[in-house]
Amino acid sequence: MAASGRAKQDQQLDGSKLKIAIVHARWNEEIIDALVDGCVKRLLSVGVKKENIVIETVPGSYELPVGAAALASDVSIDAVIAVGCLIKGSTMHFEYISEAVSNKIMDIQFKVGKPIIFGLLTCLTLEQAKARAGLIPGVMHNHGVDWADCAVEMASKYGADFRTATWK
Ligand SMILES: Nc1c(NC[C@H](O)[C@H](O)[C@H](O)CO)[nH]c(=O)[nH]c1=O
Numbered sequence: 001m002a003a004s005g006r007a008k009q010d011q012q013l014d015g016s017k018l019k020i021a022i023v024h025a026r027w028n029e030e031i032i033d034a035l036v037d038g039c040v041k042r043l044l045s046v047g048v049k050k051e052n053i054v055i056e057t058v059p060g061s062y063e064l065p066v067g068a069a070a071l072a073s074d075v076s077i078d079a080v081i082a083v084g085c086l087i088k089g090s091t092m093h094f095e096y097i098s099e100a101v102s103n104k105i106m107d108i109q110f111k112v113g114k115p116i117i118f119g120l121l122t123c124l125t126l127e128q129a130k131a132r133a134g135l136i137p138g139v140m141h142n143h144g145v146d147w148a149d150c151a152v153e154m155a156s157k158y159g160a161d162f163r164t165a166t167w168k
């Protein structure tokens with residue numbers, strides 16, 4: 001069972017002035033649909049306008065860094081949420097994609113000067129993925145909600161700093 005220590009909000013989130021992009025993979029559609037739905041509903045609930053939520057897709061999670069970088073290059077976008085679901089198979093494919101995507105998304109946000117939220121589930125079983133997408137009642141919350149909060153907080157708190165920071 002995952003740690004229950006979800007980050008508590010240290011400020012009232014206000015997304016009313018933000019434009020947020022979600023780029024999601026199309027593998028494991030049931031999981032992705034639930035994650036994106038949770039993310040969008042949360043963004044709307046903290047004030048992001050519907051017209052300021054951009055949704056694009058890529059074939060698989062390995063393509064998320066390219067999609068995220070492309071969306072982040074749009075000057076009007078304040079943060080990108082990269083959403084994918086990797087489920088371990090019988091080869092090392094899972095490990096290579098997980099590592100590459102994690103490292104690259106971290107790199108890109110510093111290069112583009114915008115928060116890119118790591119919304120990639122790296123699960124050993126379909127059950128783990130369903131739980132983290134909020135699809136098993138009473139087990140776990142939909143992690144897409146956390147990613148929405150994170151995008152709004154990071155864009156609000158650090159967005160401008162990212163663009164001008166010399167430490168990139
Ligand atoms: N097995 C999963 C994949 N595999 C596809 C790769 O992400 C990539 O699209 C392909 O290797 C071509 O570059 N993708 C997922 O998102 N989830 C999986 O479980």
Ligand SMILES: CC(=O)[C@@H](O)COP(=O)(O)O
Pocket residue numbers: 086087088089090091092093094097
């Ligand atoms: C995450 C993956 O790429 C994985 O689902 C692919 O399965 P396999 O390792 O059996 O080819």
